[in-house]
Amino acid sequence: MDESIEVKNVSKKFHTKNGDVQALSDINLTVHDKEFVSIIGRSGCGKSTLLRIIGGLETASNGEVKCHSHEIDGPGSDRGMVFQHYSLFPWMTVKRNVEFGLKQKGTNKKTRSEIAEKYIDLVGLKEFENLYPKNLSGGMQQRVALARGLANDPEVLLLDEPFGALDMQTREDMQDLLLDIWQKSPKTIVMVTHDVEEAILLANRVVIMSSHPGKIKKILKIELGEQRRFETRLTSEFLKYKGIASKLIRSK
Ligand SMILES: Nc1ncnc2c1ncn2[C@@H]1O[C@H](COP(=O)(O)OP(=O)(O)OP(=O)(O)O)[C@@H](O)[C@H]1O
Secondary structure (H helix, E strand, C coil), X not given: CCEEEEXXXXXXXXXXXXXXXXXXXXXXXXXXXXXXXXXXXXXXXXXXXXXXXXXXXXXXXXXXXXXCCEECCCCCCCEEEECCCCCCCCCXXXXXXXXXXXXXXXXXXXXXXXXXXXXXXXXXXXXXXXCCHHHCCHXXXXXXXXXXXXXXXXXXXXXXXXXXXXXXXXHHHHHHHHHHHHHHCCCEEEEECCCXXXXXXXXXXXXXXXXXXXXXXXXXXXXXXXXXXXXXXXXXXXXHHHHHHHHHHHCC
């Protein structure tokens, strides 16, 4: 399998007026092409910092980070990010928001309209494509953000707590949707989450981090097959993984 993301000996220190914060220490992680990796750990363990370094929004203090063998030195269209707080453009309709990245890439009007409509339909917002973000609920805005991330078709999709602000039911619907999309057309995804079940249900591997400084404690391979659904959570294998991961997160 080809390597998509390579993180080698990465450390990150933030300098603040109250002193230095060692957010990450000696992180080594390889994400393969079309692999789904989730990152989980206690608050402050450096999950978002690691994802932001991969996204090129933050630079590592030490070590190297590569995407398809190219050193990452800033954001790039090969890596798309979806955040918890949607970051939609309030002055653009749903459709324009989804089309935005395609327009930046120079995709012609007809093609970007077709692609945007496909993903808007996929996330169940067909009737809302001409509305503005302020007229949508949080869950709907999150679906727009996901549609935009997918429409850009980056080689790597980086998701930072993408469903964190949603109620449980909407969150589960979104997880099902993401599973469905990933099973139909796999792509490399790295997702940060606080939710152990979400991490296990969606991923091929779960990276469990420890805090202060943020380190990788364990990488858990999840062998639940490709055809996962909401009901997979009820299986004994799933509960076994949940038990192992929960214990690792709590352990010192
Ligand atoms: N820009 C920054 N300046 C200073 N310190 C920072 C900055 N960003 C993050 N940190 C610190 O780095 C550490 C890791 O933060 P990070 O946001 O990556 O953790 P996290 O695991 O994503 O947390 P959470 O689960 O609460 O979102 C924390 O101690 C945080 O205070």
